[in-house]
Amino acid sequence: MDLRQVEIFYYVAQHRSFSKAAAALSLTQPTVSGHIKALEAALNLVLFDRLGRDVRLTHAGEILYGHAKRLVDTKQAALQGIEELRDGLRGELVLGGSSIPGQYVLPRILGQFQPQYPGISIALHITDTMETLDRVVRGDLELGIVGAQVAHAHVAHTPFVEDELVLAVSASHPWADLASVSMDALTTVPFIQRERGSGSRLVVEHALADAGLPPAHLRVMAEMGTTEAIKQGIKAGLGVSIMSSLALEDECKAGSICTVAIERLSIRRHFSVIRHTGRALSPLAQTFETFLQTLTPLSLTLQDTPSHAPTA
Amino acid sequence: MDLRQVEIFYYVAQHRSFSKAAAALSLTQPTVSGHIKALEAALNLVLFDRLGRDVRLTHAGEILYGHAKRLVDTKQAALQGIEELRDGLRGELVLGGSSIPGQYVLPRILGQFQPQYPGISIALHITDTMETLDRVVRGDLELGIVGAQVAHAHVAHTPFVEDELVLAVSASHPWADLASVSMDALTTVPFIQRERGSGSRLVVEHALADAGLPPAHLRVMAEMGTTEAIKQGIKAGLGVSIMSSLALEDECKAGSICTVAIERLSIRRHFSVIRHTGRALSPLAQTFETFLQTLTPLSLTLQDTPSHAPTA
DNA sequence: GTCGCTTACGTCTAACGTAACGATG
DNA sequence: CATCGTTACGTTAGACGTAAGCGAC
Numbered sequence A, B: 001m002d003l004r005q006v007e008i009f010y011y012v013a014q015h016r017s018f019s020k021a022a023a024a025l026s027l028t029q030p031t032v033s034g035h036i037k038a039l040e041a042a043l044n045l046v047l048f049d050r051l052g053r054d055v056r057l058t059h060a061g062e063i064l065y066g067h068a069k070r071l072v073d074t075k076q077a078a079l080q081g082i083e084e085l086r087d088g089l090r091g092e093l094v095l096g097g098s099s100i101p102g103q104y105v106l107p108r109i110l111g112q113f114q115p116q117y118p119g120i121s122i123a124l125h126i127t128d129t130m131e132t133l134d135r136v137v138r139g140d141l142e143l144g145i146v147g148a149q150v151a152h153a154h155v156a157h158t159p160f161v162e163d164e165l166v167l168a169v170s171a172s173h174p175w176a177d178l179a180s181v182s183m184d185a186l187t188t189v190p191f192i193q194r195e196r197g198s199g200s201r202l203v204v205e206h207a208l209a210d211a212g213l214p215p216a217h218l219r220v221m222a223e224m225g226t227t228e229a230i231k232q233g234i235k236a237g238l239g240v241s242i243m244s245s246l247a248l249e250d251e252c253k254a255g256s257i258c259t260v261a262i263e264r265l266s267i268r269r270h271f272s273v274i275r276h277t278g279r280a281l282s283p284l285a286q287t288f289e290t291f292l293q294t295l296t297p298l299s300l301t302l303q304d305t306p307s308h309a310p311t312a
Numbered sequence C: 001g002t003c004g005c006t007t008a009c010g011t012c013t014a015a016c017g018t019a020a021c022g023a024t025g
Numbered sequence D: 001c002a003t004c005g006t007t008a009c010g011t012t013a014g015a016c017g018t019a020a021g022c023g024a025c
Helices: A003-015 A018-024 A029-043 A059-086 A099-116 A129-138 A184-188 A199-210 A227-235 A245-254 A283-294 A297-301 B003-015 B018-024 B029-043 B059-086 B099-116 B129-138 B184-188 B199-210 B227-235 B245-254 B283-294 B297-301
Strands: A048-051 A054-057 A091-098 A120-127 A143-146 A155-170 A190-194 A219-224 A241-244 A257-262 A267-276 B048-051 B054-057 B091-098 B120-127 B143-146 B155-170 B190-194 B219-224 B241-244 B257-262 B267-276
Touching (some): A003 A018, A003 A029, A003 B003, A018 A029, A054 A059, A059 B059, A059 B091, A091 A129, A091 A283, A091 B059, A099 A120, A099 A155, A099 A199, A099 A245, A099 A267, A129 A143, A129 A155, A129 A267, A143 A283, A155 A199, A155 A227, A155 A245, A190 A241, A199 A267, A219 A227, A227 A241, A227 A245, A227 A257, A267 A283, A283 B059, B003 B029, B059 B283, B091 B129, B091 B283, B099 B120, B099 B155, B099 B199, B099 B227, B099 B241, B099 B245, B099 B267, B099 B283, B129 B143, B129 B267, B155 B199, B190 B199, B190 B227, B199 B241, B199 B267, B219 B227, B245 B257
Parallel strands (some): A091 A143, A190 A219, B091 B120, B091 B143
Antiparallel strands (some): A048 A054, A155 A241, A155 A267, B048 B054, B143 B267, B155 B241, B155 B267
């Protein structure tokens, strides 16, 4: 049974006329005749009584009519669903982000993106860089945004907005009012670092090592799983840390944490958008990726990114 | 969007493999490839991620999969519905019958027919011959069984079981014990006849007229709308009547009404199955018509048709 | 090298249109 | 005779198969 035939049957049944159905379908009347004939032959049923100029459904035709209506409706619903999907108007955008991008960057971006597509839903999985990468590889996430360049076959990295990692100290710390401290000074104070697997930690260790300060020289007094925990540790006077300036916005404003420059050291990184090269992106994900590319770093910093120097 | 493509897509999605889907569909693998390619082009969407030897649905593919499943299921349901319909296993058999066939013949036949098709329902409309004919013409009834040959363009008559119209008198009537009476005697007793439009009345009038007894010569003392009313009239001693032997079964057995032969007159008729020549019969009606044809008059008379001579 | 999807190409069915025919009112 | 469905036939698109190509493990 061919859907085309069923569709034509549906039109004929509705119009009670072969010729009117043909007109409605932009076909010629013999074509409609042929399809109905073929359908009747395929089903081995007579579907219409041809009564002079009147065409009526037979009992069998009425049964088929109900099924035909359901088929045509289902097809229509499918086409509409696909249409909306293709336009990125519907669907679920499944994203992943490591902690800093996931907590401080993506929420702002999604806040701009979602209002443009009221029909969509967004799932944002915030884990760490490694886990995000794994999920992209498995296909659980369409796109990930991570804070470190982690290579993997089948995974493409696209550089994204820039981030600066800064030295953060408690407002009551002796360094709080200094313009800058030397790199060597870092080894003299208790240091709090992120857990292994964190992109931030990777970047910090690389940057310090490149500048001639092996990570082992730091007086690491604590290793914490989240940036939030580290901030609490800093405020409690446990130690200092180097973290994304993005995470310090509120604390700088509030004056509870101050950032201090490190002499001759600027730790900058790009966040990366990662995706599986072997998998196709959903239209919605494509739309989002395009949206990301139109975002200049400016449009992010424009909204309340803390200035480098603490306000307090 | 072609249903064939969707169906093939559905198989590929289920098997997570083009080649396995091809095998399941008895197609070659390139054919399946081609269909998926065409579908992806038609929808302007990538439906599968081809990951080496693994094939996975994209997000768009998953959306389509839901629709595809509904489409395939709907098609399947339609085919099954049609199948059952064609086999006459389901549906409604809409019949009409004039009073005698409708009340005394069809119930017996339907009692044999329906148990063979548990899924069907039967609507039996009992009116008179003319009304039954009209309804067949209008298409409200697929088949009618009437007691007289009434010609109409587009209506075909098929002779059915034979019926005998007999003289019925009350058990207390002077004629009750006679073997027969003369035709002329009929004009000497009060006569009860059926209403206009009745096939029985038509047949009786024709038969008497043919035998030389104009209907006007009867001493008609009552005209009643139903056979049942006439039987009550006979039992009450209002008069005699000529009616179908089929309607007298119980009364003869009970001894309340006796049948008497009329000399040199036997009034026989065939019931006719009528149908519209311009309309197709539903498979169920076809099945029923075939069933009717296999019924010999014997199989009807076999079950308790009253003997011509009264038992009492 | 093997497995599995894609591409290329040839065949053949069938979808469609045009034109002629036929029946109904 | 006008309208509407059917039949006949020619054209073209596409469904399918075979064979070769190609990337991944």
